[in-house]
Amino acid sequence: MSNYHQQNVYANKPEIALRRAHELESIRQPDAALTLLHDVLSSRRHRTWSPTYEKIMVTYLDLCIGLNKAREAKDGLHQYRNLSQANAPGSLEIVIRHLLDSADRNCREAKARADAGGAATNAVSDAAAAVSDADDLDAAGPTSGANVLLLSTMSADPLQTQRDSALLLPRLKFLWESYRAVLDILRSNSKLERLYHNTAVGALRFCGTYKRRTEFRRLCDMLRMHLGNLQKYGGVNVASVEEGKQNSKVRGWEGWTTESIELHLQTRFVQLEVASGLRLYTEGFKTVEDIYQILQISHSRRKVAGASAAPPKAKLMATYYEKLTTLFWVSENYLFHAFAWYKFYTLCKEYNRGMTAEQKSLQASAVLLSALCIPPSKQGESASSNDGQDGTSAISSTLADDIAKEKTTRMATLLGFHTRNPTREALLSEIRAKRVMDDVPDYIRELYTLLEDSSNPLVLVERAAPLLERLRTETGVSSADGEEDDEEAGPLGRYVQPLTSVLLLKLLRTLSTSYHTISLDHIKALTSGLGISFIEVEKTIVATSHNKSSSMRVRIDHRANCLRFGDAATAGLESDAMRSQLTTLSKQLSSVCSIISPSDEVHTAAVRQVVFSDVRANLESEHEAMLARKELIEKRKEETERLAQEKLKEERRIKAEREAAAKAEEARRLEREQKLREREKMLKIQREMEAIEKKRYLQAMGK
Numbered sequence: 001m002s003n004y005h006q007q008n009v010y011a012n013k014p015e016i017a018l019r020r021a022h023e024l025e026s027i028r029q030p031d032a033a034l035t036l037l038h039d040v041l042s043s044r045r046h047r048t049w050s051p052t053y054e055k056i057m058v059t060y061l062d063l064c065i066g067l068n069k070a071r072e073a074k075d076g077l078h079q080y081r082n083l084s085q086a087n088a089p090g091s092l093e094i095v096i097r098h099l100l101d102s103a104d105r106n107c108r109e110a111k112a113r114a115d116a117g118g119a120a121t122n123a124v125s126d127a128a129a130a131v132s133d134a135d136d137l138d139a140a141g142p143t144s145g146a147n148v149l150l151l152s153t154m155s156a157d158p159l160q161t162q163r164d165s166a167l168l169l170p171r172l173k174f175l176w177e178s179y180r181a182v183l184d185i186l187r188s189n190s191k192l193e194r195l196y197h198n199t200a201v202g203a204l205r206f207c208g209t210y211k212r213r214t215e216f217r218r219l220c221d222m223l224r225m226h227l228g229n230l231q232k233y234g235g236v237n238v239a240s241v242e243e244g245k246q247n248s249k250v251r252g253w254e255g256w257t258t259e260s261i262e263l264h265l266q267t268r269f270v271q272l273e274v275a276s277g278l279r280l281y282t283e284g285f286k287t288v289e290d291i292y293q294i295l296q297i298s299h300s301r302r303k304v305a306g307a308s309a310a311p312p313k314a315k316l317m318a319t320y321y322e323k324l325t326t327l328f329w330v331s332e333n334y335l336f337h338a339f340a341w342y343k344f345y346t347l348c349k350e351y352n353r354g355m356t357a358e359q360k361s362l363q364a365s366a367v368l369l370s371a372l373c374i375p376p377s378k379q380g381e382s383a384s385s386n387d388g389q390d391g392t393s394a395i396s397s398t399l400a401d402d403i404a405k406e407k408t409t410r411m412a413t414l415l416g417f418h419t420r421n422p423t424r425e426a427l428l429s430e431i432r433a434k435r436v437m438d439d440v441p442d443y444i445r446e447l448y449t450l451l452e453d454s455s456n457p458l459v460l461v462e463r464a465a466p467l468l469e470r471l472r473t474e475t476g477v478s479s480a481d482g483e484e485d486d487e488e489a490g491p492l493g494r495y496v497q498p499l500t501s502v503l504l505l506k507l508l509r510t511l512s513t514s515y516h517t518i519s520l521d522h523i524k525a526l527t528s529g530l531g532i533s534f535i536e537v538e539k540t541i542v543a544t545s546h547n548k549s550s551s552m553r554v555r556i557d558h559r560a561n562c563l564r565f566g567d568a569a570t571a572g573l574e575s576d577a578m579r580s581q582l583t584t585l586s587k588q589l590s591s592v593c594s595i596i597s598p599s600d601e602v603h604t605a606a607v608r609q610v611v612f613s614d615v616r617a618n619l620e621s622e623h624e625a626m627l628a629r630k631e632l633i634e635k636r637k638e639e640t641e642r643l644a645q646e647k648l649k650e651e652r653r654i655k656a657e658r659e660a661a662a663k664a665e666e667a668r669r670l671e672r673e674q675k676l677r678e679r680e681k682m683l684k685i686q687r688e689m690e691a692i693e694k695k696r697y698l699q700a701m702g703k
Contacts, residue, residue: 041079070177103175179203190254281331292414314351338370364439373498375426386419457510465529512565
């Protein structure tokens with residue numbers, strides 16, 4: 001039988017091709033079986049789907065997995081997608097799930113064998129061949145140099161490295177290529193959208209499990225590109241929403257729905273979690289921008305006429321802000337960490353009716369402690385610190401502040417915070433206004449009072465040390481270093497170390513307002529209750545002195561064994577710090593006077609009552625006077641507008657008269673020129689006639 005006849009028979013009857021493939025596989029010819037099934041799937045004749053094609057595809061994928069041929073598996077998936085997408089999308093889902101489950105299972109088994117060292121002998125002997133096979137697979141890819149780095153060693157043991165190269169690397173590469181192929185196939189298929197997101201979550205978990213940072217970045221870029229295409233070419237269309245029509249710009253995409261938006265949000269939440277685990281903060285912030293874009297799509301759908309689109313569920317948004325608390329904490333962005341905690345607490349308190357008093361107290365404590373962990377900053381520090389700098393330094397500092405403020409404003413907008421300029425003071429003011437501290441334990445409220453209201457540096461640490469010690473005891477933190485994991489120390493245990501730093505900064509700031517020079521021994525005595533070494537205290541002092549955004553200037557003088565506050569170059573009456581000294585002294589003396597000799601409350605109440613009586617008596621007349629004034633203003637405005645309109649009309653009339661006169665003058669000029677040209681023409685004709693007549697007379701006379 002000829003080769004063409006065999007191909008024709010296999011294409012006409014796929015059952016025969018499947019049986020022949022099993023026979024070839026049984027006699028250990030998987031390559032021939034794979035080629036045979038690939039020819040059947042890629043045949044252009046008899047492209048009608050049947051259950052036999054599903055069995056063929058499952059066998060084909062098993063052969064690809066056994067031979068580690070990711071390219072052939074991808075090509076087969078594309079062929080089967082074209083065959084079954086219209087008639088049997090459920091079969092395509094079964095095939096894809098079979099591929100991913102089998103590849104993931106083989107990967108886990110290979111990882112277990114590599115870790116156990118069960119195939120040590122064969123792995124060592126065949127390591128070079130296995131690595132060369134992997135290099136061939138990478139060379140077939142688009143970026144061979146980058147793919148060689150894919151899933152390299154996971155252990156410092158040389159034998160473990162050889163076992164991973166021989167057993168684990170090919171299977172991990174096959175699984176990674178399978179994830180990419182499936183995501184590319186399902187990127188705009190509304191019928192299998194849930195499968196697309198399950199695959200994306202699996203790929204993200206894959207990157208997190210095997211610590212694949214490079215592949216995670218590529219995966220994030222791929223998901224971002226898919227979202228951008230759907231947003232650009234599959235956006236919200238009023239006609240499509242009202243009539244239920246399919247979007248014609250993206251094949252297979254039926255438009256945004258509430259379920260699709262929630263699936264995209266859930267996928268980005270997992271992406272945010274994996275980015276935090278891998279410490280890829282840039283990708284985490286990019287993911288925040290993606291979530292903002294998805295929320296904007298949801299908001300646009302709600303604006304479309306006739307579209308009954310509900311906003312994202314409060315549970316989803318609470319999960320989002322809960323993930324953000326972890327991301328901002330590991331990136332040491334305490335400001336947005338505290339704002340994320342506040343948003344999470346607000347959503348839980350408003351929508352979670354099943355919250356217990358203990359959960360509410362725990363979340364409220366986390367909100368307050370996270371806000372207290374934000375390093376304090378005074379308004380106007382940058383301006384006052386720039387006064388003592390030269391022009392170039394001041395301009396550079398101002399530009400840096402503007403850039404930082406712009407970034408902060410943009411991030412606040414992306415996260416949906418209530419203010420575009422989030423600060424520590426704004427958050428604490430919001431916490432006080434919303435009465436969050438009513439659910440906070442007493443000792444944490446006392447700690448808040450010490451950090452915000454206390455101004456006595458000599459007893460600050462002494463009063464705060466028992467409170468911090470109680471926080472350490474209740475959260476299970478053994479020392480102020482806070483090196484336990486967050487899960488072991490509890491949700492509040494991680495705030496011990498930042499609170500200690502804030503307390504130390506508070507101590508230094510209050511000392512700088514009271515002292516110009518203080519001995520190091522006295523500083524050691526004051527900070528002994530913090531539970532940290534004096535080396536850490538010195539590091540904090542040095543970091544504070546080098547912080548350009550801080551107005552506090554402090555120097556350690558080891559020769560004199562003291563701390564010196566203030567800038568030596570500008571010390572004295574000519575310093576910029578003396579500009580507001582009299583104003584500050586006046587305010588403090590006024591507050592002291594009010595404490596020593598308080599005002600007579602009875603007299604004040606009587607005066608206030610008289611004032612209120614006068615206000616009530618004159619209220620009606622004042623109201624009538626305001627109405628009359630308003631009416632007068634309106635009349636004047638109307639008169640001004642009327643005069644302006646009349647002036648405009650007069651100007652238009654004068655302009656029209658001038659234009660009419662100019663047109664009449666132009667017409668008269670053209671008429672005069674026309675008569676002149678006609679007269680000249682008649683004279684010219686007359687002279688020519690006379691010349692002709694004279695010429696005729698001369699000819700008649702014989703001359």
